[in-house]
Structure formats: structure tokens, C-alpha cells
Amino acid sequence: MDDRTVKVLIVDDHAVVRRGIAAYLEVVEDVQAVGEAGDGKEALEKLAELDAYDNLPDIVLLDLIMPRMDGAATLPEIRARYPQVKVVVLTSFAEPERMNTVMRLGAVGYLLKDAGPQEVASAMRAALRDEMYIDTAMTKKFAQMMNSPATGISTLTDRERTVLALVGEGRSNRQIAQELFISERTARTHVSNILRKLDLRSRTQAALLAVDAGLLASRS
Incomplete structure (x- = not known):
């Protein structure tokens, strides 16, 4: 990453998960959580609010299964409204087909929720370089499927x-x-x-x- 602080918005419908992710980010150098949201609608509202103050995040860590508006519906909206914001999916679903779907929708990373802080950091570094990052466990499943x-x-x-x-x-x-x-x-x-x-x-x-x-x- 470069010298500036990387800003991250955490989107997950479970508060305990959001707190856990925020704790992960605290140990990653030069990374700051700028907000949280419990579903897609709230995420879009939060992004609009941050945009109004010229404080958009660099990266959105996005869960897939959420009430009101899930990750698959939220992702293309984020990409359309804020193309400069990178989206990394953080999910418990280790399914190559689901991964393919969100990658086609514009995600630049696919992480499983048991990923450690360093893997989360690697995914964010890749996102900022406009590179794709896929969870190590997922690459093996993906190869088997292929x-x-x-x-x-x-x-x-x-x-x-x-x-x-x-x-x-x-x-x-x-x-x-x-x-x-x-x-x-x-x-x-x-x-x-x-x-x-x-x-x-x-x-x-x-x-x-x-x-x-x-x-x-x-x-x-």
C-alpha cells in the first residue's frame, strides 16, 4: 500500500462479525474503518453520506447474504455509483459458482470469513493495485471445478x-x-x-x- 491511510467500509448483517472485522483491520497498518452497515440499503446510504463529505472508502468489504438488499444486488449498485470504490466480498460461502457470479458483477476480491488479518490485508493491497485476489482455499476449489x-x-x-x-x-x-x-x-x-x-x-x-x-x- 502507499503512504496514505486506506479507508474501508464494513458491510455485514451481524454486528459481532462487523466488530470482528474491525478488530482485524486495527492490526493492519495504515488501514481505517470509516463506517459500518448492516445490509445493502444501509451501505448505499452510508456511501452517499461519506461521498457528501468527500470521504468515500477505498474498499468496501461486503457480505453476500443480508436482509433487505443482499450483496449480489448491492455490488453492481456500488460499482455503478462509485466506480472508484473497490469491492472485496467477505463471505462464509466457499462456492466457486457464487464466486464467479460476484466477480462478473465487479468484485475484485473473494475472501472467506475465516481468513486471517494478513490475508485480508493482501486482498486490500491487491484491490488497490486493481488486481484480483481470491482466497487460497477458493483457488483450490476453483481449479477442481475447472x-x-x-x-x-x-x-x-x-x-x-x-x-x-x-x-x-x-x-x-x-x-x-x-x-x-x-x-x-x-x-x-x-x-x-x-x-x-x-x-x-x-x-x-x-x-x-x-x-x-x-x-x-x-x-x-
């Missing part, structure tokens, strides 16, 4: 699997093209096809999947 029959990595061609491994190594399209002796346009097409087949939103998700699926190890 490797299931008739879906995931099994649907990729051999060339696409090679390209995915290179994405996992952090290679750019140009570097992939040079490695495989193909045009940069062809490399870009391969990456686009991979994201489409695996229902992924970004190269970051693809890279995480490649690592957890062992594709990098298979190239060594």
Missing part, C-alpha cells in the same frame, strides 16, 4: 493449455507469441478463447487457475 469432466481445462486444446501455462507464468501476449513462434494477434486470440471457455473475467483469474491446476509444473 478440471471437472466436460468443463474447464479439459475443454482446452493442447495449444490453449500451453498458452494458459504461459499466462500463469506472467507472460504478456507478446512474450507468448515469441515463445510459441506465432503472431501477437494469434496469442491474443488464444487468450480470449481460454477466458471464454473457462468463464473467466481476467488474466489474473486464468493465472491463478494455471498455477493451482499444476500447468506450470508440467512445463518444467
Whole structure:
């Protein structure tokens, strides 16, 4: 993180959970909780209030299951009204399908509620860098889902699997093209096809999947 204080709004329908999260944040350097909300409607009201005082949070830690307005309904509203605010989902649901849904809605992080302070801090650092962060336990589940029959990595061609491994190594399209002796346009097409087949939103998700699926190890 940079030198400034990172401001966080905590949204969860259980007061004890909100207090626990606030306690987590207290041990993370340069992080400040600027407010709490018990559901989506209250969160949007709080954001409007903070915006009026030019004190919008950098990050919203958002629960999914809440009364009146849940996280899935709240997330796109936050992204539409305050695109500069990053949303990290903090939930007890370790379900790849649910994770995929909220990532498509604009979340940049997916944490489970048993995550420790350092993992919460890592998710916030990634969010501020416009990078995606997925809970370690979730990346394993995600890889298993992607490797299931008739879906995931099994649907990729051999060339696409090679390209995915290179994405996992952090290679750019140009570097992939040079490695495989193909045009940069062809490399870009391969990456686009991979994201489409695996229902992924970004190269970051693809890279995480490649690592957890062992594709990098298979190239060594």
C-alpha cells in the first residue's frame, strides 16, 4: 500500500462479525474503518453520506447474504455509483459458482470469513493495485471445478493449455507469441478463447487457475 491511510467500509448483517472485522483491520497498518452497515440499503446510504463529505472508502468489504438488499444486488449498485470504490466480498460461502457470479458483477476480491488479518490485508493491497485476489482455499476449489469432466481445462486444446501455462507464468501476449513462434494477434486470440471457455473475467483469474491446476509444473 502507499503512504496514505486506506479507508474501508464494513458491510455485514451481524454486528459481532462487523466488530470482528474491525478488530482485524486495527492490526493492519495504515488501514481505517470509516463506517459500518448492516445490509445493502444501509451501505448505499452510508456511501452517499461519506461521498457528501468527500470521504468515500477505498474498499468496501461486503457480505453476500443480508436482509433487505443482499450483496449480489448491492455490488453492481456500488460499482455503478462509485466506480472508484473497490469491492472485496467477505463471505462464509466457499462456492466457486457464487464466486464467479460476484466477480462478473465487479468484485475484485473473494475472501472467506475465516481468513486471517494478513490475508485480508493482501486482498486490500491487491484491490488497490486493481488486481484480483481470491482466497487460497477458493483457488483450490476453483481449479477442481475447472478440471471437472466436460468443463474447464479439459475443454482446452493442447495449444490453449500451453498458452494458459504461459499466462500463469506472467507472460504478456507478446512474450507468448515469441515463445510459441506465432503472431501477437494469434496469442491474443488464444487468450480470449481460454477466458471464454473457462468463464473467466481476467488474466489474473486464468493465472491463478494455471498455477493451482499444476500447468506450470508440467512445463518444467
